[in-house]
Amino acid sequence: MSYVKLKLVTIIAERVLRNQLIEELKETGAKGFTISDASGEGSRGIRASEFEGRNIRIEVISSIDLANKIVDLIQEKYFLHYAVVVYLSDIEVVRGDKYI
Amino acid sequence: MSYVKLKLVTIIAERVLRNQLIEELKETGAKGFTISDASGEGSRGIRASEFEGRNIRIEVISSIDLANKIVDLIQEKYFLHYAVVVYLSDIEVVRGDKYI
Amino acid sequence: MSYVKLKLVTIIAERVLRNQLIEELKETGAKGFTISDASGEGSRGIRASEFEGRNIRIEVISSIDLANKIVDLIQEKYFLHYAVVVYLSDIEVVRGDKYI
Amino acid sequence: MEQLINNFASPVVLAFILGIIAKALKSDLDFPKPLYQSISIYLLLAIGLKGGVELSKTPMVEFAWPALATVFFGIVTPISAFLILRYLGKFDMDNSAGIAAHYGSVSVVTFIAAVSYVESAGLSSEGFMPTLVAILEIPGIIVALMIPLLFSKNKGSIGKALHEVLTGSSIVLLSGGLAIGFIAGPERFNSIEPFFVGGFQGALFLFLLELGMITASRLRDLKKTGVFLVAFGILLPLLHGSLAIIVGLWAGLSVGGATVFAAMVSSGSYIAAPAAVRIALPSANPTLYLTASLGITFPFNIALGIPIYLLIAENIHFILP
Amino acid sequence: MEQLINNFASPVVLAFILGIIAKALKSDLDFPKPLYQSISIYLLLAIGLKGGVELSKTPMVEFAWPALATVFFGIVTPISAFLILRYLGKFDMDNSAGIAAHYGSVSVVTFIAAVSYVESAGLSSEGFMPTLVAILEIPGIIVALMIPLLFSKNKGSIGKALHEVLTGSSIVLLSGGLAIGFIAGPERFNSIEPFFVGGFQGALFLFLLELGMITASRLRDLKKTGVFLVAFGILLPLLHGSLAIIVGLWAGLSVGGATVFAAMVSSGSYIAAPAAVRIALPSANPTLYLTASLGITFPFNIALGIPIYLLIAENIHFILP
Amino acid sequence: MEQLINNFASPVVLAFILGIIAKALKSDLDFPKPLYQSISIYLLLAIGLKGGVELSKTPMVEFAWPALATVFFGIVTPISAFLILRYLGKFDMDNSAGIAAHYGSVSVVTFIAAVSYVESAGLSSEGFMPTLVAILEIPGIIVALMIPLLFSKNKGSIGKALHEVLTGSSIVLLSGGLAIGFIAGPERFNSIEPFFVGGFQGALFLFLLELGMITASRLRDLKKTGVFLVAFGILLPLLHGSLAIIVGLWAGLSVGGATVFAAMVSSGSYIAAPAAVRIALPSANPTLYLTASLGITFPFNIALGIPIYLLIAENIHFILP
Ligand SMILES: Nc1ncnc2c1ncn2[C@@H]1O[C@H](COP(=O)(O)O)[C@@H](O)[C@H]1O
Ligand SMILES: Nc1ncnc2c1ncn2[C@@H]1O[C@H](COP(=O)(O)O)[C@@H](O)[C@H]1O
Ligand SMILES: Nc1ncnc2c1ncn2[C@@H]1O[C@H](COP(=O)(O)O)[C@@H](O)[C@H]1O
Ligand code: NA
Numbered sequence A, B, C: 001m002s003y004v005k006l007k008l009v010t011i012i013a014e015r016v017l018r019n020q021l022i023e024e025l026k027e028t029g030a031k032g033f034t035i036s037d038a039s040g041e042g043s044r045g046i047r048a049s050e051f052e053g054r055n056i057r058i059e060v061i062s063s064i065d066l067a068n069k070i071v072d073l074i075q076e077k078y079f080l081h082y083a084v085v086v087y088l089s090d091i092e093v094v095r096g097d098k099y100i
Numbered sequence D, E, F: 001m002e003q004l005i006n007n008f009a010s011p012v013v014l015a016f017i018l019g020i021i022a023k024a025l026k027s028d029l030d031f032p033k034p035l036y037q038s039i040s041i042y043l044l045l046a047i048g049l050k051g052g053v054e055l056s057k058t059p060m061v062e063f064a065w066p067a068l069a070t071v072f073f074g075i076v077t078p079i080s081a082f083l084i085l086r087y088l089g090k091f092d093m094d095n096s097a098g099i100a101a102h103y104g105s106v107s108v109v110t111f112i113a114a115v116s117y118v119e120s121a122g123l124s125s126e127g128f129m130p131t132l133v134a135i136l137e138i139p140g141i142i143v144a145l146m147i148p149l150l151f152s153k154n155k156g157s158i159g160k161a162l163h164e165v166l167t168g169s170s171i172v173l174l175s176g177g178l179a180i181g182f183i184a185g186p187e188r189f190n191s192i193e194p195f196f197v198g199g200f201q202g203a204l205f206l207f208l209l210e211l212g213m214i215t216a217s218r219l220r221d222l223k224k225t226g227v228f229l230v231a232f233g234i235l236l237p238l239l240h241g242s243l244a245i246i247v248g249l250w251a252g253l254s255v256g257g258a259t260v261f262a263a264m265v266s267s268g269s270y271i272a273a274p275a276a277v278r279i280a281l282p283s284a285n286p287t288l289y290l291t292a293s294l295g296i297t298f299p300f301n302i303a304l305g306i307p308i309y310l311l312i313a314e315n316i317h318f319i320l321p
């Protein structure tokens, strides 16, 4: 079995951004994503969508290139006004072409 | 404090596989697992169990050996017909013998 | 874009510890955390809070220093009597000072 | 005709249509999953309990023939569905068996809708009908899953699939409710009656709203599945339903009972069967079997099938000896 | 005065207060999110269904003037709110528009509470009032979001925000319920009435308990938002409410109807608007608009505003020609 | 004897048994967690509201002695449980205190089941009984947690545990409901009565189904816990229950009230206490205390204990002066 090294991009964001982020991830080139509920605290306080559950976590398995693009997107468009964090980690997969 | 390097195996699979996967992970030698709900999109579309929540995420802290065995299992038995992805990442734990 | 290397501390613990752990993480110096629901099996069996959902997963983006402190805390105070695991992984973020 | 329009103006059918429209408008309306599950539990228990209470008042002899008729259809309908799909529709072995399994089993909501429809038409159905649902839920899936076991090489875990069906929550709740209603009897049932009877139609309303939303996504897959499956999803229930009416009346069911029986027999499962088929026949395509049973047959039965079955039952009733 | 005390002793207001107290005591009492969502769905559908059934009995002419009055307030209230915030309150463009959008829209729970209050006072409101809620939900948000579009550079996705509001679940459930109730009519509605009418006040009780808990966290933010916003959150509804009573009575509403109309017009949305504003005006501060609409205006209206509107309506009623 | 069989055929007891059977069959039947929490909230509020309304009609003097008796048992039962466990059962300090804390507190569902049972037997219990539950919930846990504080070195955070108990959701909902019912009074309660009274038994039915499933996993642990704990879990409630009947009748309770009082006093908490003990006494083994209170005493009381208490109360009633 031969592993391919890829990046896992993890975004944690306030829930109201859900649909918008998914759309933009697809536009940026993501072949798939996994999304789940979360809550948390950080430097930003109140959310507009608190009723409906606080945060979402979106994960994307991607090439380094795509990972950089996603981080850029979040950084430029969302960091200033929204509660959002993003980080990268290294992962290994088999059948790496599925994600690129 | 001395850390031990281990692998974290993450499986994201359609929900209908839940019980079967847990059973097989135990048979393969996993000493424990963590499971949570998720949803997502990838190369496969419709699920049979969509009513009941879409995907599950299973994580197993394991030795490299066991990690390879789990990836093999998923690859051979599930990749073809089911919506499932699996990836490995490096983690550090204390009291590493708990997981082996 | 310049990435900063940080640690991601992941704690999986029985639900009854939720409030107490959050409080202690803040005291130890965590600038934020993300929390979500999970269940699982490990070496410990029954939970006191099984009704209310089994485990929680807490993640903290932190410096190596803080990561070590958190692992120490869990190890000393909780490992003996509670169902809890903790592990570290490497991540990269932009704007690293947000987390330190 | 008037009956048909009447059915379309009934709140539960309108709720189903609202669900479809909501998704067509890409509304963010979304039922929390636990609400969907809770209403499922409630409806199954309520149907079981009411049936059990009725059963406790029914002489057992009346029940024998209809029960036998149910087992008969549990065995025959998946086979006829399989043969049509395999030889007329040219589907492969696994897809044929996978779809057939759905038509061997039963859609509980179709059953409930039929009971309500019959009541709103001033008739009634036998109290033991829910027992028949519990009986019908299983054999069809088993029979259909046996077919590829005999012929195909692509086997999944049939044992696991069967255990899943047999101890599945719908069987447990339905037959558990039946048993409790039967043991408790009409008097002790009084205390829980406002909850399980008074709220029933409202809960069904919510459930059909949600089912409408789920069906909407299946409707989008219609073009993928081809015209044969659409025709199949409409004609097969008409065929099975008509047979069920004749046999049902023969077995001693009332006109209302035979209508409900036709709805049961002709319906396709969309909960127990999909999960079982996914495990047992991994290579069968879920888009096909879910679209057929949930995207075509279910709305057809709810909107048109049930009134048609009643019409047939009312007319055939006079012809039969 | 007696009416005021009466209102404070009503179960739903007491539930709201209990929610606030629970959070003040740092109790771990927590409503599961799906319960909150389920009750939301239920209340919106129930209000829509009842309104639709009533509407099916109402001559359409009676409805025209009130509908027009609603559109009028949908356009005027966000503008007056914006001007006050921008020029008296010295808030910046985006925050002024963000807060104003909330007061252009409507709080469905305030509406429901007003309907109940009016009934408990022995009066009643017109059956088509829920239709007005559906009409009022949208224009105010649109108008308020247009303002920064014209003046500000800090634009978010207004198109997306509007789609979100128009196909939002509250609009779909409310107008879907209205349509179903209208089509089904009083007789067919009977079957689901125990569920949607009998349980209504109890569900509202639970909902206000949860809203009390949510409001409690907004109350904690009061010191951050300053005294101007507190005064604004109380005086603006009194202003808008009084105008609404006069216009409402003119448009032909009964005393009860005018009271409910005042509650609607003066209330601030706390579900549709926050989500839309967050998307369309990212730089507007959620603490400001949520605290104003949910932390100040909502409890004010529930506890004091509604009885005051009724008092005004009862007295103005005699003066008007 | 007939009463016993009667109790076994009551829907709620049958629901509990169905839950146990479902898990024994390894059915995948699973209650969504939010449904379980929602029913909990509902039952606690309903009990509180009804009690509060009753209380508003009761002269306060009747209430003083029973309240005192409740505090008495809140202090005495954890101590007697502790002594038996420590010196007869040879459990260690922390496990003895941990288990004892559960028996000092109260199982609300056992209380509710007793109220229903007494009613189904044609009797009734005092309206202020829910107030006694709120009083009993706390002292037992405090007293039992004090014991290891005095003797043991293995201390967890007792302060945190106490805060958790005092502001726990069951206390808040129960006493909040009591207060609201008391303030609102019978007339204003009418509007929410269909929801909180009509649906009560049905909700209890669902709750006991879920509790049966949870109990089933505790039953599996029975062999781990040993025969002493099984005997303890049956004989201790009989002892405490009998004492409670005598003292209850003395304090002026009716036969029905004394039966309910016995059920309360003899029951073991399975929500508030486990969480508090887990935090305060980390080294106490949850398998022991959960199996005792939930796996043994709870089903014993539901199925046999309550009818027995009524029998005792009916007979002792004549003997007492
Ligand atoms: N240091 C951290 N560790 C883990 N999660 C964090 C951290 N900081 C922020 N988050 C998550 O990111 C969300 C948004 O953070 P912020 O933008 O800082 O308010 C929070 O609600 C948390 O869920
Ligand atoms: N590139 C990806 N990044 C993150 N998650 C993915 C990705 N591709 C697939 N997944 C997840 O794995 C599930 C199954 O994927 P698939 O087998 O490709 O349909 C999806 O529903 C997603 O939750
Ligand atoms: N090997 C493992 N892999 C993943 N998660 C684990 C593992 N062991 C334990 N866990 C998680 O940690 C929780 C507590 O573990 P334990 O203290 O071993 O009972 C379990 O319920 C699991 O959710
Ligand atoms: Na069928």
Ligand code: NA
Pocket: E077, E102, E103, E104, E105, E106, E107, E140, E264, E265, E266, E267, E268, E269
């Ligand atoms: Na308004």
Ligand code: NA
Pocket: F077, F102, F103, F104, F105, F106, F107, F140, F264, F265, F266, F267, F268, F269
């Ligand atoms: Na007790």
